[in-house]
Amino acid sequence: MTTPITSLAAFALFTVLTATVSQGQSLTISNWDGYMAPDAIAKFTAETGNAAELVLHATNEEIMGKLIASGGEGYDVVFVSSPFAEILHNLGLAETLDHAKIPNLANLYPEATKLAHDPGNTFSLPYAWGTTGLCYRSDLMAAAPTSWNDLLSPSAEVTGKTTMLATDRWLLGAAFLANGMSVNDTDEAALAKVRDTLIAAKKTLLAYDDTTFYAKLVSGEAVLTQAWDGWCNYGIGENADIKYVIPSEGSDLWVDTMVIMTGSENKDAAYAFVNYILDAGNHRWAAENILYKVPNKAAMEGLSPDLLAQFTNMAIAPADLLKYEQLRDVGDAQRAYSRVVTEVMASR
Amino acid sequence: MRPGVMPPGRSGLNNAMNSRSSTILIAPALAWLTALMVVPCVLILALAFFRRGIYGGIDYTFTLENLALVFDPLYGSILLNSARIAGIVVVIACTVGYAAAYAIATLPRAWQPILLFFAVLPFWSNYLIRTYAWMVLLNREGLITQLARWMGYKGEMPQLLYTEGAVILGLVYSYLPFVILACYAPLSRLNPEIAEASQDLGASGWTTFRRITLPLTLPGIAVGAVFVFVLSIGNFVTPALLGGGQFQMIGNVVYGQFLTANDWPFGAALSMVLIAVMMVLLLLQTMAVERGTRADG
Numbered sequence: 001m002t003t004p005i006t007s008l009a010a011f012a013l014f015t016v017l018t019a020t021v022s023q024g025q026s027l028t029i030s031n032w033d034g035y036m037a038p039d040a041i042a043k044f045t046a047e048t049g050n051a052a053e054l055v056l057h058a059t060n061e062e063i064m065g066k067l068i069a070s071g072g073e074g075y076d077v078v079f080v081s082s083p084f085a086e087i088l089h090n091l092g093l094a095e096t097l098d099h100a101k102i103p104n105l106a107n108l109y110p111e112a113t114k115l116a117h118d119p120g121n122t123f124s125l126p127y128a129w130g131t132t133g134l135c136y137r138s139d140l141m142a143a144a145p146t147s148w149n150d151l152l153s154p155s156a157e158v159t160g161k162t163t164m165l166a167t168d169r170w171l172l173g174a175a176f177l178a179n180g181m182s183v184n185d186t187d188e189a190a191l192a193k194v195r196d197t198l199i200a201a202k203k204t205l206l207a208y209d210d211t212t213f214y215a216k217l218v219s220g221e222a223v224l225t226q227a228w229d230g231w232c233n234y235g236i237g238e239n240a241d242i243k244y245v246i247p248s249e250g251s252d253l254w255v256d257t258m259v260i261m262t263g264s265e266n267k268d269a270a271y272a273f274v275n276y277i278l279d280a281g282n283h284r285w286a287a288e289n290i291l292y293k294v295p296n297k298a299a300m301e302g303l304s305p306d307l308l309a310q311f312t313n314m315a316i317a318p319a320d321l322l323k324y325e326q327l328r329d330v331g332d333a334q335r336a337y338s339r340v341v342t343e344v345m346a347s348r
Numbered sequence: 349m350r351p352g353v354m355p356p357g358r359s360g361l362n363n364a365m366n367s368r369s370s371t372i373l374i375a376p377a378l379a380w381l382t383a384l385m386v387v388p389c390v391l392i393l394a395l396a397f398f399r400r401g402i403y404g405g406i407d408y409t410f411t412l413e414n415l416a417l418v419f420d421p422l423y424g425s426i427l428l429n430s431a432r433i434a435g436i437v438v439v440i441a442c443t444v445g446y447a448a449a450y451a452i453a454t455l456p457r458a459w460q461p462i463l464l465f466f467a468v469l470p471f472w473s474n475y476l477i478r479t480y481a482w483m484v485l486l487n488r489e490g491l492i493t494q495l496a497r498w499m500g501y502k503g504e505m506p507q508l509l510y511t512e513g514a515v516i517l518g519l520v521y522s523y524l525p526f527v528i529l530a531c532y533a534p535l536s537r538l539n540p541e542i543a544e545a546s547q548d549l550g551a552s553g554w555t556t557f558r559r560i561t562l563p564l565t566l567p568g569i570a571v572g573a574v575f576v577f578v579l580s581i582g583n584f585v586t587p588a589l590l591g592g593g594q595f596q597m598i599g600n601v602v603y604g605q606f607l608t609a610n611d612w613p614f615g616a617a618l619s620m621v622l623i624a625v626m627m628v629l630l631l632l633q634t635m636a637v638e639r640g641t642r643a644d645g
Contacts, residue, residue, distance in 0.1 A: 059607070059608070061607055061608050061609075061610055062607060064403075064404060064610060065404060065606075065607070065610050068401070068403060068404050068405040068610070069405065087403050090403070091403060160507060163592075166593050167608075168608065202594065205592075205594065206488075206507075206510055206592065207510045207592025207593060207594060208592060208593035208594060209592070209593070219487070219489045220488075220489055221487050221488045221489050331402060332402050334609070335400075335609070335611070338604070338605075338608070338609040338611070339422070342422060342423075342426075342596070342601060342604070343422060345593070345594070345596040345600070346422060346425060346426050346429070346596050
């Protein structure tokens with residue numbers, strides 16, 4: 001039975017809900033959880049008067065699935081890694097950027113405007129960048145690792161105590177680099193070689209782990225792990241014996257980017273948002289709190305020397321970062337990559 | 349008619365109801381299943397016959413490539429391996445679960461609901477949390493290792509977590525209550541006089557169990573076994589967490605095709621085959637139960 005009071009309450013609720021929806025101009029921003037300041041949206045709204053809503057994605061693949069299924073509708077700004085920004089560009093879903101609307105672009109390092117996936121930042125703006133290397137317990141290893149082969153064919157001391165990243169591009173990347181190949185190689189023979197390297201390495205692993213490897217290092221469950229530099233910093237923060245090294249064969253240069261969608265119905269607000277993030281103080285938040293390097297000169301120059309002394313990988317010069325090859329979109333070869341990873345995972 | 353077990357469809361309720369009220373009562377469940385189960389399954393079925401767009405998404409041109417790829421030795425071997433792991437889980441869960449159900453059914457009536465309550469208690473917590481609990485127990489610096497060290501064990505502990513054994517353990521643990529419940533139902537309805545009659549006629553306890561109790565409760569075991577098999581073969585959480593990503597089951601491949609490779613058509617083709625396997629099993633189980641009922645009749 002419905003009393004007048006409940007129907008009144010329902011009507012009030014309905015009015016509030018429709019009022020919120022009919023504002024309409026609110027921006028929708030998709031990002032990884034915890035990848036920007038918790039108050040970023042509120043501060044952005046206070047400073048610019050633009051309403052915005054944050055939605056979360058757990059992986060690049062997840063947001064790409066949604067964007068491709070919807071033709072990019074429903075999102076204004078998305079945070080994705082550079083190969084995925086390239087895909088959005090190739091599909092015509094990434095807005096060609098009008099630099100006049102992003103004055104804070106001037107804060108970026110010159111190197112950040114020369115990235116191979118998008119020279120001149122025509123469709124993507126770098127948000128964070130770094131390397132993929134080895135994160136290890138210096139107190140539990142006789143000698144510091146120097147090569148990808150220290151991970152892929154480990155000494156008896158660390159066998160069964162190593163982890164590798166499970167995300168296909170980086171998993172393959174370790175084997176590509178160890179074999180002296182490009183991280184974007186799509187040649188059939190190269191993929192066969194990489195597959196064999198990874199199948200051999202699998203027999204020596206503790207686990208594949210993208211998200212908790214640093215905790216395994218802290219507990220001592222693992223001793224040597226393949227790691228993104230920023231994530232290794234979480235381990236270093238808890239145990240100073242944890243160290244990060246870029247192997248002698250090199251690393252990939254990973255870049256996470258912001259992309260404005262062509263389907264955005266409020267492009268001026270979207271520009272205002274990316275410009276807000278590129279502000280030195282706002283962008284510095286990422287470096288200070290998630291311990292990722294940001295390609296923002298003005299932001300990085302404001303970091304405390306103590307932070308750089310504790311997390312030494314954050315002090316790498318942008319010019320050194322640019323020596324490494326970026327992961328690129330490989331188009332249809334992605335299917336071959338997926339198959340290699342499945343073959344590795346199915347091997348026993 | 350089967351002795352000892354209440355025949356299905358002969359309850360007091362049956363007489364009180366006519367077919368029209370049955371239709372009304374079943375309609376909501378049927379509508380629910382059609383909208384949220386049958387329709388999505390048909391959509392998945394349809395997806396399997398299209399091409400994947402170069403960047404994911406679906407290119408609506410007809411193809412049989414995806415179905416052909418399912419029978420590629422790589423995926424065939426993963427499917428067989430998943431079936432092997434699920435089979436081991438079924439054997440262990442049915443042995444342990446039947447024994448537990450048998451023990452519960454022989455206890456005084458007042459105790460039985462309490463023990464059944466404890467058997468299903470784990471379902472009150474989230475599946476992920478229960479799986480993580482095993483990680484806390486089994487990892488190399490985990491509770492089991494700490495306990496062993498505390499008791500004076502000095503050597504290197506064997507690797508417990510991230511092994512096939514850990515995956516099997518986790519699956520058995522998760523699905524054991526299903527077997528206990530499925531086996532308890534026929535066990536508790538057994539007429540004790542039949543076993544007494546068997547013993548009066550000179551059969552030993554073991555013979556009575558083997559020739560009387562077990563055949564009469566076989567339908568319960570079959571239900572439990574099919575449940576456990578179907579849930580295990582499609583599981584992707586336990587292999588990912590307790591297997592450290594190193595033991596790929598068919599569920600993980602399907603998950604990967606949908607959420608990582610963005611190859612929905614191939615993921616759909618794989619899940620179609622998985623659904624077909626499950627439907628065949630459920631059909632066989634139903635037929636076995638039917639035949640058991642008739643043979644006794």
